[in-house]
Amino acid sequence: MSKTFVYSVNVMFGDCDPAGIVFFPNFAKWMDASSMNFFIQSGVPPWRELVKTTGIIGTPLLEINTKFLRPATYGETLQIHTSIEAWRDKVFVHRHLIKRGDELLCEGTEVRAFCMRLPDSDRIKAIPVPADIKALCC
Secondary structure (H helix, E strand, O other): OOOEEEEEEEOOHHHEOOOOEEOOHHHHHHHHHHHHHHHHHHOOOOHHHHHHHOOEEEOOEEEEEEEEOOOOEOOOEEEEEEEEEEEOOOEEEEEEEEEEOOEEEEEEEEEEEOEEEOOOOOOEEEOOOOHHHHHHHO
16 A cells, blocks of 8 residues: 545636636646655655666656546636556556545546657656565555
8 A cells, every 4th residue: 555645726717618627637747746746755866867877767657547426617726636546567557536625626647658769769667566665665
């Protein structure tokens, strides 16, 4: 089991479509921000520091799944509850519950991998989940 951290978002007018509801890609943007917040709150150094010390460039997104239950609109404050649902060899699954107070609006999962750059290349490769990072997150 992992820790759960909450990332808050104030919905702005520009986050909404002409009908006044949050435009669906914004949920993915907020889940991505909550993913980074999860690691920072767990005590993992920012990716810019990790790339210098370990070569890890971050956790690119491999897969996303989102289920929308209720709409949100501007002027509201949403909370993204983020935890790690599963650890695998080279990837992990982030679980996000987006709420307005106690009301669940959206749930999503992201499959991500820890990655490094290949030497003398712009290409990246997935690496085994670092044990020290996993320990900080559990």
